[in-house]
Amino acid sequence: MASLRPSGQQTQIGAMTIARPQSNAPEFRLLATPLVLFLLVFLGFPALVNLVYSVSEVSFETLRQPKFTGLANFLSVWSDAAFWQASWFSLRFGVLTAILECLLGLFLAIFLSPLIERRSWLMAILMLPLMVAPALVGLMYRLVLHEFVGPVPYYLWTYFGASVSFLGPGSAFWTLVVVETLQWTPFTLLLFYMAYQAIPSEIAEASAMDGARSLQRLWFIELPMMGPTIAAALLIRFIDGFRVFDNVYVLTGSGPGGSTASLSIYIYEAFFKQGAIGKAVAASVVLFVASFAVLYSLNALASRRKGAKR
Amino acid sequence: MTFATTKRRALLTAAGIAGLLAATPALAEVTVLGWPGGPEETALRAAADAYNAKPDVAENDKVELLFFNRDGFWDKLQADLAAGSKAFDLNLLATYSIGRYAPFMEPVELSDEAKAVYGDSVLATMQYQGKQYGVPTDLSLHFMYFRKDLIEALLKDDAGKAKYAEISEKYLGKKLEPKTPDEWTWDDYAATALYFTQAVNPDSPTRYGTVLQLKNLLFNIMVWQSVPRAYGANWMDDSGKITVNSDAYRKGLEIYKLLYDNGATPKDSLSYEFAEANAAFASGQVAAMLQWNAAAGDLTSKEKSPAVAEVTETVAPPAGPEGRFTHIHGLGFGLNKNAENKEGAAKFLKWLSSKEAALTYAKNSGAPALTPEVVTEVAVARPDLVKLGEFAGKYGYVMNGATSAKALSVYELQAKEFTGYWSDQQxxxxxxxxxxxxMADLLK
Structure with a gap:
C-alpha cells in the first residue's frame, strides 16, 4: 500500500518521490500575493472596520468619525432581551430544520434510490426547490397561505369550515420550519443519495450472504458508512438555518413583538431600522465569536475521536 | 511579427482606447430614483416623458429614471446616501424620512406656481427645519372603505338593528344603533365590525367585519394611529415630553385588541400588510376596513375587484371625542448632495413643481394633493383627487416629532411593542x- 510521508522538501508516495516547493520560495510568495491581497481588502479591512465600529458610537451621519465608547455596545447587546429572544429563535430553528431536513433527506435517498438509479432525470425534478431564491419562496408562501387567495386555506375552509392561522403567533414558527424544510431537503437528499451510491455493492452482497436483513444492513453497515456525510449535512444545514433571513423576513418580518426575529434579522433591524450601527456590529461580533467557538469545539471533538480510533 | 512588436501595438491600442474614453464628455442626464411599481411609477414616467419632450430641455439634462424594489427601499437609500452615491441626482423622499436624509441632501428651489398649485400645508410635508427639501408629488392618507350594500341593508333591517344593539352592549358595554359610515365614531366602527363577523353573528353575510393589518411593520402603525389620535393622542407635547403612555393610546390599542380577539379580523392579520388586507376586502368577505387611499383604484375596479368594485364606498376615518383624523404624509423628490448633474436636476425639480407637471402627474395615476382651484382641471378624470385634497385639508395631521431624523425608528419601535400586545406576548x-x-431615547 502506498505511504504518504512528507520529508523535508520532498513527498514520498510509495516508490515515487515528488519535489515540494518551499513555502518561503519567491515564486510561492508571488503566486500567493493576489489571494492574500484579496483577503486583506475584502475580508480584513471590513473586519477591522467592524471591530472599530463595535466599540464606537456611530450612525450613518458619523460613519467617518466614530466616537470610542468602549464596551458599551456589547453591554447593550448583552442586556437586550430581544437579542436573547432572537438567539433562541435561531438556535431552535437551526437545530430543528437541520434534523428534519436530514431525516427526510435520508429517508428519501434510501427509499427512492432504486427509482432514481433507473430514472436519473427524477433527481433534476427533485432538486427544483433549490433553484428558487429563498425570498421568492417566502413570497410564494405568502400567497399560498393567504386565507382569501391561497389554495391551502381555501380547501380547509371549503371542506372543513376551518380558518387556520398559519402565520399567527402560535403557529408562525412551525410554518417557517416547514417552509425551510421543504426547500432544503433536496440538498440533503442529494448528499445522502451520493453517499448511499458510494457504498460498495460487495459489502451489501457479503452482508446478505451472512444473513443480514435489510434493516440490519441499514443500521449496522450503511448508516455508519454514511456517517461522515450525515454529520457534514447536519452541520451545513444547521449553519444555514441558524443564519436564516430571507424567507422568514418576507413571510412574517420579525413577527409580532419580534417573535420570529432570527439573529440575522435582529442585526439587520438594529443596523438599518434603528440606525444603531455600533450595536448591530457588536451583535455580529458576538455571533462570530460564538460560531467560532462552536466550530472549534466540534473540530477538536472530531480530532480527538479520530485520534482515539487510531 | 516579433513578440515585442505585438506587445508594443497592444499597448498603443490600449492607450488609444483610454485616450478616446477620457476625451468623450461624460453623459450628464438627470437620474431620478423613483418609487417602484404602482401608480407613482406610472405617473413619474409620464412626467419624465413630458419633460424630455420639451424643446428647451438640453440633451444633457434629459431625465432618466431608476427603480429598485420597494422592499427595504428606505434602508438601501439610507446606505446609498451615506456612502455618497452618485448613482442618482434626485431621489424619493417621504415626510417621515426627511430628517433622516436631510444631512445628505440639499434644499431645493420651487417654481413660482408651486404655492398656488399645492398650498402651504402640502408644501410643508417636504420641509425640514424651515427649508424646502423636496417637491411634493403624492399624498398618502387613509380612507374608511366599506360595503354600502351591507350597510344600507342593515339600516333598513329592524331585526338586524336589534342584533347590532345586543352585540354592541355585550362587547362594548353600550347599546348602539347602526349609522351611516360618514357619522361613525370608532365605537360605531367596532360595533359594525363585530356585527358583520360570523364568529360573533352567525347570520352575518361576511366572514369578517373588518380586516386589520397588524404585521410588525411601521406603515401599519401609520394606519392604526388615527384611532388614538381621535382620542387626543400625540407622540410628545410642546415641551418635548413623550406622551404615548396615555389613555388615548390605551383606547386605540384596546379597540384593535377587542376586534382581533373576537375574530372580527382574520387570525393571520398579525402577518397582514397592505396587499393582504386588500385581497381580503376584495374577496367580498369583509364589511369595512381602514386603508391607504392608494387602494381605491384597485378596490373600485371591476377588473381587479369584481366581487366588491360596484359596492365599495369611501369616507374619512371615524371620529373620536377629539375629532376626526387621518394620518398624512407626502412622497416627493429631493436633490442628492452628491449629484453629478445638480444644475440639470434643479431645473427638472423646478418644472416638477409647476402646474403643468402637477396636472400631467395627476392625469397619469399620480396622487398629488392639489389646491381646489387647480384640482378642478382634473376633477372629471380624477374625482378621487378632490376627496384627497378635501380630507387632507380637513382631517390631516402629523404627530409631533414625526418628521425628525428618528421618526422611522419610532414607528418601528411602536410596531414591535404594539404587535407584542395584540399578539398577547406582553x-x-x-x-x-x-x-x-x-421614544424618549430616540427623540432626546
Whole structure:
C-alpha cells in the first residue's frame, strides 16, 4: 500500500518521490500575493472596520468619525432581551430544520434510490426547490397561505369550515420550519443519495450472504458508512438555518413583538431600522465569536475521536 | 511579427482606447430614483416623458429614471446616501424620512406656481427645519372603505338593528344603533365590525367585519394611529415630553385588541400588510376596513375587484371625542448632495413643481394633493383627487416629532411593542411603558 510521508522538501508516495516547493520560495510568495491581497481588502479591512465600529458610537451621519465608547455596545447587546429572544429563535430553528431536513433527506435517498438509479432525470425534478431564491419562496408562501387567495386555506375552509392561522403567533414558527424544510431537503437528499451510491455493492452482497436483513444492513453497515456525510449535512444545514433571513423576513418580518426575529434579522433591524450601527456590529461580533467557538469545539471533538480510533 | 512588436501595438491600442474614453464628455442626464411599481411609477414616467419632450430641455439634462424594489427601499437609500452615491441626482423622499436624509441632501428651489398649485400645508410635508427639501408629488392618507350594500341593508333591517344593539352592549358595554359610515365614531366602527363577523353573528353575510393589518411593520402603525389620535393622542407635547403612555393610546390599542380577539379580523392579520388586507376586502368577505387611499383604484375596479368594485364606498376615518383624523404624509423628490448633474436636476425639480407637471402627474395615476382651484382641471378624470385634497385639508395631521431624523425608528419601535400586545406576548402596560422609554431615547 502506498505511504504518504512528507520529508523535508520532498513527498514520498510509495516508490515515487515528488519535489515540494518551499513555502518561503519567491515564486510561492508571488503566486500567493493576489489571494492574500484579496483577503486583506475584502475580508480584513471590513473586519477591522467592524471591530472599530463595535466599540464606537456611530450612525450613518458619523460613519467617518466614530466616537470610542468602549464596551458599551456589547453591554447593550448583552442586556437586550430581544437579542436573547432572537438567539433562541435561531438556535431552535437551526437545530430543528437541520434534523428534519436530514431525516427526510435520508429517508428519501434510501427509499427512492432504486427509482432514481433507473430514472436519473427524477433527481433534476427533485432538486427544483433549490433553484428558487429563498425570498421568492417566502413570497410564494405568502400567497399560498393567504386565507382569501391561497389554495391551502381555501380547501380547509371549503371542506372543513376551518380558518387556520398559519402565520399567527402560535403557529408562525412551525410554518417557517416547514417552509425551510421543504426547500432544503433536496440538498440533503442529494448528499445522502451520493453517499448511499458510494457504498460498495460487495459489502451489501457479503452482508446478505451472512444473513443480514435489510434493516440490519441499514443500521449496522450503511448508516455508519454514511456517517461522515450525515454529520457534514447536519452541520451545513444547521449553519444555514441558524443564519436564516430571507424567507422568514418576507413571510412574517420579525413577527409580532419580534417573535420570529432570527439573529440575522435582529442585526439587520438594529443596523438599518434603528440606525444603531455600533450595536448591530457588536451583535455580529458576538455571533462570530460564538460560531467560532462552536466550530472549534466540534473540530477538536472530531480530532480527538479520530485520534482515539487510531 | 516579433513578440515585442505585438506587445508594443497592444499597448498603443490600449492607450488609444483610454485616450478616446477620457476625451468623450461624460453623459450628464438627470437620474431620478423613483418609487417602484404602482401608480407613482406610472405617473413619474409620464412626467419624465413630458419633460424630455420639451424643446428647451438640453440633451444633457434629459431625465432618466431608476427603480429598485420597494422592499427595504428606505434602508438601501439610507446606505446609498451615506456612502455618497452618485448613482442618482434626485431621489424619493417621504415626510417621515426627511430628517433622516436631510444631512445628505440639499434644499431645493420651487417654481413660482408651486404655492398656488399645492398650498402651504402640502408644501410643508417636504420641509425640514424651515427649508424646502423636496417637491411634493403624492399624498398618502387613509380612507374608511366599506360595503354600502351591507350597510344600507342593515339600516333598513329592524331585526338586524336589534342584533347590532345586543352585540354592541355585550362587547362594548353600550347599546348602539347602526349609522351611516360618514357619522361613525370608532365605537360605531367596532360595533359594525363585530356585527358583520360570523364568529360573533352567525347570520352575518361576511366572514369578517373588518380586516386589520397588524404585521410588525411601521406603515401599519401609520394606519392604526388615527384611532388614538381621535382620542387626543400625540407622540410628545410642546415641551418635548413623550406622551404615548396615555389613555388615548390605551383606547386605540384596546379597540384593535377587542376586534382581533373576537375574530372580527382574520387570525393571520398579525402577518397582514397592505396587499393582504386588500385581497381580503376584495374577496367580498369583509364589511369595512381602514386603508391607504392608494387602494381605491384597485378596490373600485371591476377588473381587479369584481366581487366588491360596484359596492365599495369611501369616507374619512371615524371620529373620536377629539375629532376626526387621518394620518398624512407626502412622497416627493429631493436633490442628492452628491449629484453629478445638480444644475440639470434643479431645473427638472423646478418644472416638477409647476402646474403643468402637477396636472400631467395627476392625469397619469399620480396622487398629488392639489389646491381646489387647480384640482378642478382634473376633477372629471380624477374625482378621487378632490376627496384627497378635501380630507387632507380637513382631517390631516402629523404627530409631533414625526418628521425628525428618528421618526422611522419610532414607528418601528411602536410596531414591535404594539404587535407584542395584540399578539398577547406582553401586557398593554408593558407595551406602553417600553414605547415611552424607547421614544424618549430616540427623540432626546
Amino acid at each position: 401586557s398593554i402596560d408593558d407595551a406602553l411603558a417600553n414605547t415611552e422609554k424607547g
